[in-house]
Amino acid sequence: MLAPLIAVPMAAALSAGLIVRLRPLLVRYALARPNARSSHTEPTPQGGGIAVVAATLAVTGLLIAAPEASRDVLVLGFGAVVLALVGAVDDIRPLPAWARLMLQAVVVGGVVAGVDGRLVPALPPAVERTLAVLAGIWFVNLVNFMDGLDWMSVAETVPVAAALALFGRFGALPPAAILVAAALLGAMLGFAPFNRPVAKLFLGDVGSLPLGLILAWLLYRLALEGGLAAAILLPLYYLADATLTLIRRAARREPVWQAHRSHFYQRATTNGLTVGGVVGRVFALNLALAALAAATLLWPSPVVTLGALAAGCGLVAALLIRFSRAPTADGTRVP
Template identity: 30%
Template sequence: MSIVFAVILLLCLFVLELVYFKLADHFNIIDKPNHRSSHSSVTIRGGGVIFGLGAILFFLFFGFKYPFFIAGLFAIALISLLDDIHTLSNKVRLSIHLISVLLLIYQWDLFAMPWYWIVIALLFVIGTINAYNFMDGINGITGSYSLLAIVTLYCINSYITLFTSSALLITIGLSLLVFNYFNFRKKAKCFAGDVGSISIAFIIIFLIGQLILKTYNFSYILLLLVYGLDAVVTIGFRVLRKENIFEAHRSHFYQYLSNELKWPHLVVSSVYFGVQAVINLLVIFVVKDSIVLNLALILISAILFLFIRFSIEGKAKLLSKI
């Protein structure tokens, strides 16, 4: 992709985001603060629609690549946008999610492999989508964390092993730049919404899956390790407290930092970005495909994360139901 075309594409994405803001304002697609929110003012919801629109532009202008992935992304983005506007039935929403994930798996060509790989892929994709959605709660966190993932994948694709379309990575990266312009700020112009967090999770999972299938190196899952640790550890604590893990909550570590300790949103988002950036460098240059080093990185990261949470939040808060 030429620099000129990239600039034109960036401007198109910027205009599309502004058009969405006008529509969202007209149809009252807004996020009102409640007792679980980490913000205090009414804000446009669904600004993350730009991720799906970016992928569609890639599909139209770069040879109609990955049609089943794009179809799955379109379906899951549309149902998520409708759910942002008006809460839908869980059966309808989950059915579309399942169809979309199956289309993604078909694009990976996993149906030609033993059945258990399909089961593993389903669990990985659905789990990651939900983790991404749960982690989208403060300004800047989804946009910056996702941009880091895309930049890392672009570097791997360009300098280590070619596994996907560079144009796709660039287009999604540009859509993230547009979103971050409106979201990575003290008073955000928009939030990603379910359409944004679920769409970008779907995209990044697809790309990481492509990379793993090309290299047979599962360490690339660790490009999402920080989100994974916060999501899994938080679920673990909620189980120990005998809470319903399917109910909405404010138990994630990033929520404690921003809501209880009153850290600025952008500081918390930057910390998550910085820690994951260090992990990404370790994955690429140190861990590589070593099983021992992979396990060591996961174990050390988990121990440090638990130590930090117990030190900051305290044993009583983490283990006792209040």
């Protein structure tokens, strides 16, 4: 199947080309100005996600074979466009939290309804679908929350999308999902040069929200094909950082819907690590998690699965601890 191989360079070229054309407009109308919660110090245009989402959807639509253009792919594309529009509005004039969640719930609900298959047959279908929608909403938001550092979304999406496309070649995903993963990989590679530290362009909510939706759909499809452990392992760093941070803020009675700088990766830069040091560690961790995910697919035994999950949790915990510790005067690190 050549379409995914063609999709990567095609989406990369289209994404980069769109960014070059759009950047003057983004500089004029979509500057993200630094504030107390920002990781950047200079006004920087946001909205690069327009090119990423457009390239992903355009290349998928162009290369997908008619028999593979299933309902769920069409619904995903429509949902991604809707969330991109919501994000574009939010980038310019922030929406109330309730409005964002309501629109996200409608989109994620439609995407989940468009996917055939059962993940936990023992549960009533309505309960399983409701849990899937809640998980999808959380994943869309956590991808948005984690997009707060140069190259962070690249360090997450590139290895995850590459792993999904590779797993699909061995039967872990249907052909249409493989093509979506390959197109997303290429689109993020096209965006990466503009977002490398110090970033000249940000994704913005217009990119991070649909990015979260597309990744959530791909991981859901992987789980439905029998790769539940792999679907958990691939985004495990994002899941852990965002979820633990939310729990910690809720326990402190902080407004969890407001922007902040208390994620582990943000604390790491405050504690002295460079941006490159943070995203480099996240990228390396994601490669390790992808290898563990591959092991659960190649050797689908309880021993391998439980061992891979335990190893993945240990690696993620070690990095979170590393990020949360500040250096002392002698160079050692303390909590």
